[in-house]
Amino acid sequence: MNLSTMYLYNGDKLMCKLLCYTLLEDAKTNKLYDMLAFSYTRIGICTQDKQLIQKGISLAELVEDENLLTELKQEIDTFVNKK
Numbered sequence: 001m002n003l004s005t006m007y008l009y010n011g012d013k014l015m016c017k018l019l020c021y022t023l024l025e026d027a028k029t030n031k032l033y034d035m036l037a038f039s040y041t042r043i044g045i046c047t048q049d050k051q052l053i054q055k056g057i058s059l060a061e062l063v064e065d066e067n068l069l070t071e072l073k074q075e076i077d078t079f080v081n082k083k
Contacts (some may be wrong), residue, residue: 001035004042008079017046033063041072045079053080 001023007016020039027035041056043049053076060069 001038004038008042008045008075013046017043020046033059034065034068037065037068037072041075045075048080 004016004019004023007013007019020042023035024039024043026032027039037056037059039056040052040059044052044054044056056072057069057076060072
């Protein structure tokens with residue numbers, strides 16, 4: 001997950017996306033909701049897929065993880081909304 005963060009923040013969306021697809025499968029297998037939410041959101045950011053971004057946000061809201069939700073929204077603001 002840390003490596004995907006580095007790629008995302010350094011502008012290499014292709015590598016971030018590829019890593020997140022791997023993380024997505026691992027998160028599903030191991031039932032890691034935080035990794036799943038980050039993976040959906042980051043893949044959505046990298047592919048400009050608003051539905052995947054929303055899927056990550058919805059997952060964080062569903063499990064009521066405010067810290068995760070805050071982090072996801074910050075990445076969305078940084079890379080999608082350009083704030």
